[in-house]
Amino acid sequence: MIDFSDIDGVIFDLDGTLVESDLNFHNIREKLGCPKEVDILTFVEDIQDDTQKEAAAAFIVEQELADAHGARWLTKGKALVEDSQAQGVPMAIVTRNSRSATAIKIETNQIPITTVITREDAPAKPDPTALLKIAANWGLHPSRCLYVGDFDYDRIAAERAGMQFLLV
Template structure:
């Protein structure tokens, strides 16, 4: 028998590369602040030895994010899927590694019916699960009944760190780490079918 734990009662999304486009050149940003290619950018900045160095490095990141925000556009299939989920009263939220101003610009220019948005200005950046945990608490929904959708390894890791299921959005090529995700979507419209399939299983129990 299908258990209630298997239902999907809410969906949380990454922003860049999942809901909206992004052209951030991380190789360039890392080169400008001296971050090794293989190291996480935010981790590198946090470990810089002085507040001044950390502030200067973060200012460079902010400049790139704000420029990128002006050019972001909603990705194919996203608007239709989001409105379909909203019509089914599925709660939705966004958790992004963007800082608050960049995320706000992207969502102002590309409005979606999602009011709950947490950025790295609000909680530690993914793969830390703090932001995902906060939303589960806000909604009063068991984390195992929530799905996190993103396009990168950190999204999968954050979901699993929060005891949520991870859905990797891979519209073009499937990365090597895709097998770590619980589900892989190649077309955003597939998300609606995925959520519906779990709600239908519950109704049949």
């Protein structure tokens, strides 16, 4: 599935790439009053009132945790991880999810990836910081890394990091 001739490390998105997700972003936006054209995490970050900001952030985590318990491997995602394992390349996950929801999804599905960066660890995608941090930790030039994702933010982050990208 992946041509590893010019890839020395693989980074995966989580939701929609490795595991299924039933997060209802329309309902989350509606509850928060977030316009469709505005990124949800940016919207929450920009809330001026600390009490409202904390409530909005807690609501998002609550939705993520509810979704996390039902998340199961996606067939293609599992195959890509197994393919990467067989090649012996390092693997990581970069997700916009909360750390707590991510941990549940990884543990429940026994995903064999221990290097994980969530939105609490680095700026959220499409910011490339997390991808570049992983490449640096691996001692790899970003162009030798592949980012696998399912959304435009994933593609944009990979492009900004100078990484190869695979849309699933």
